[in-house]
Amino acid sequence: MQQFDLCLTSEKEHIELGNDVDDSLDKARLLFQPSFIAQNDATMLYVALEHKIQWAEESLWIAGKKRKVPRLVAWYGDSGTPYRYSGKLHEPLPWIDELYQIKQNLEAELGTPFNSVLCNLYRNGQDSMGWHADDEKELGDEPVIASLSLGQPRAFHLKHKTNPSLRHKMTLNSGSLLVMKGAMQQHWLHQVPKEPKITQPRINLTFRNILV
């Protein structure tokens, strides 16, 4: 396996959402590193992961109807870190080299542990992820979630759960790292909206630490 140069530049953007509007809002924090992985390495990693990850198409029952989840997914991690998504409890697949190397680099960079990763493949702009918070109780109160994007840049939207005037939009480009932390999941929702004009695929990896 090839090694990847992670953390190409030290360019970092710290974003505190909503605090300028209302001091009483708990601090939801974003850390964005647009060039966490160099472009060439991000492309190489995309190609390797598109082939190596065991992508699955999941279905969900919504209002009595079976609906396909609009993206492909896979869950990797330490054994004994089950995670609920698409309405089902998933046991992790064992780490593959590329994912394990990124996990170790993220742990060193961020100084926080990760024991699993949810992988999403958005095949084109028709694939998406609706409004949600990663607030499952197995992630703990103020989880640190590290989200690495590869391939087609996609829009990423955030909105406050109770104050609809608080919104934030960004584009997650290939090789970028977005870290959500603090009270983010308690107070904010996020989504990857459909962008029908987009024809190219994107992989997103969200590293998490499941409390066991």
Ligand SMILES: O=C(O)CCC(=O)C(=O)O
């Ligand atoms: O694809 C993304 O950027 C977001 C993924 C996400 O929110 C999740 O896996 O919970």
Ligand SMILES: [Fe+2]
């Ligand atoms: Fe999420």
